[in-house]
Amino acid sequence: MSPARRRRIYKWELDATARTRRASVGIAWEQITPEWLFLISFLALIAIGTIGLRAVPFFYAPGATGLGWIDALFTATSAVCVTGLIVEDTATYFSTWGKLWILLLIQFGGLGMITFTTVLIASLGGRPSLRQEAITASSREAVPTVDYRGLTRHVVLFTLAFEAIGAFLLALVWVPRFGLVAGVGHAVFHSISAFCNAGFSTFTDSVMGFQTWPITLGLLMVLIVVGGLGFLTLEELWMNVRAWRSRRGFRMSLHSKIVLLMTGLLLVGGWIGFGILEWDNTLDAIPGWARPINALFLSVTPRTAGFNNIDYAEMSAGASFLTILLMFVGGAPGSTAGGLKVTTVALPALLAWSRIRGQRVTGFLKRTVPEETIQRAVGLIVLGFALVTGSILLTVISEGSPPERFLDVMFECVSAFDTVGLSRSMTGDLGGFGRLTMVVLMFLGRVGLPTIASALTVAAYRPLGDFRYAQEDVVIG
Template identity: 80%
Template structure:
């Protein structure tokens, strides 16, 4: 065969690969990046023996997949004790998966390209700046850089504070190691801990609890809101006007409302139960921690098996809501839950449109929020049913499986000591919930949507009403 024929065949193959690559939508690229990272993490946990301490054997394939998914999806559910089962190298492997999964693999890749002097692709820009219309005040080209700066900055602050608190108790090496791990895990809302009892031992350490809570809240606000807050501060210093978007205002209002109301109810429900025996100040701090950690953080300062049914159900509700869009937190997101509430309030007042803080929310956005809540509820309910059937346990375990399923879907990591006892099928159900909860139902729905061919343009069928209520 002539050389020019070989070159032509090579060019044809390259063109075919390029065409196939360009056919991948941003949504499928995002899903594929997380799936690939989970697979890499699972293979490492399955086949690298020095990831394990002492005589501990590598995890089986299901447990390795579960643990890798939990780390990449910043959930925190565990099948073995992270503190004792993994070596320092295994913990570093988990920390790497948490950090990359928390930031988002696409954001991480974009930063690497920018650091090497390259330019992010249009596909990457489509993923990282898909909220341009909702938050138009943000410079999206600089947002990715600020994501890294915010992440490393807050994690560094958390590390320094925790190291100052823990080095005197655990020694320089262990204290620094614990501080670094928990700073990353808390900001990324991962919930993994190098302590077997998570934060229970720190019930009387208010500064430790406050530091962890601060990292959780900041990580759960979302990078869009953090960017707007940063821009707002700069504008105030320069004495320039700046109007924060409705998105960020709702995030801040809902975050404060959920944390404060949860604080009150947890204090009332657990004051004489899991918080008994503590001083008044310690009870208040621990009740506040119980309100913050369901925002998909997953650190526990009490044993939820011993908590009241009311406290467990309140935790489930807070876990289901989660944090803010564009954050390291999971859940339905505070804005998604807020919009149907604003819709109901507007209708009660006789308003035909949904308004908040002198701004009207588009009807299409309201419909998407309602649809997302319905999809999320249906998915979690179906998975709870599958787990209950597969485990075949007594009726008194229903709360455990409900708690575990919501924790998995909303990437929280809180548990009623149920995870290690699940069968292989139950763990795989949790893997699916963690993955879908991390990448988000809108992304999955968009990836699966196939545009229908409509030669006559947009149309609708004849309208007919339905009786409700």
């Protein structure tokens, strides 16, 4: 065989190998489900954030030694998962560039990498993939009035608009105190952190220094609540406003009605509860006229915001447990908030109320909720409870915590899983295993247990069919 022929054959073999590799990569990429794409985007962002915090020395203030790998992973996960738990003081340990890096992780994590990717493709004249559209339109059946093709663009517009307005108003209040540059910097950071329900602060004592600043507390609460309502509800509220302006009728979905009702009930109930439990305790040092708004802030911040206006280590056991309950519920689906979500908690309550009244179906506001949705809600509550309970047990054992710190450990685990960021001064005392446990809890809480289950369960992508085993009853109670 001539040398020229051997070269041609060799080149053909190389081209064939390359074509086979490209085909296999293409097949593997097409097999990635929306849930896996969502998980991969968050894992990639956490990895980038961790490497940045570990490798860039000018992210730290003069005198700071820099974070180790575990602490860098913890901080990056806390920022991407918009939690707010910290192992080092953000205000003093990081430089301006380090704070900006954390802020970018919060912003990308709060909105989700998929949202930014979709907007980038659209701005370049491309079209989002079917996987990205599947993620955006996962709740199409629950809220059919929303245009899901334009929802992603509206998500970014809503976010940037509220963050810009919040930063502008906070700057008006803070610039006279901190100066132009520092005041604007604090305002932008806290506006993004509040709307994304992140809880990171550029003040060492979070917002404890603003206990007698009702405008500051009020602005932060508005940003937190709006960010926790969920973009589907915000979209429907905007559609309702446009329909009212044009004198057209508009029916809001049951989803948004439950979100708004539960949000109001939890805020008012928490406000009254904290006012009673903490009036003569942590609120005692605050002037009487400022205690009501601080009690309301105590009700708002467990909605996974994570800002603290009092020292939670000094909070009473009753108020701490009330905070745990509010953290466990969290915000609304499709929002920057974490937790089990208000609709998940509301459906089993509606189920119980319907059964008490002798009704065979679960209804609310002249609508019947599908039985499958209620079963998923009950399953999610059971899984969340089991995961948090197991994490509390592991943390207590690994940290060797004394009995008097059990409430602190429970508070920390619930705060991590529900991406809140509040702490009873426990985070800094955790060892390496405890911090890694919190990392896992923050990630699972941010991406959501349904996403994890769908990604890991192959059967979730197969038609279930009508097959079932023979029925057999079980004695309960």
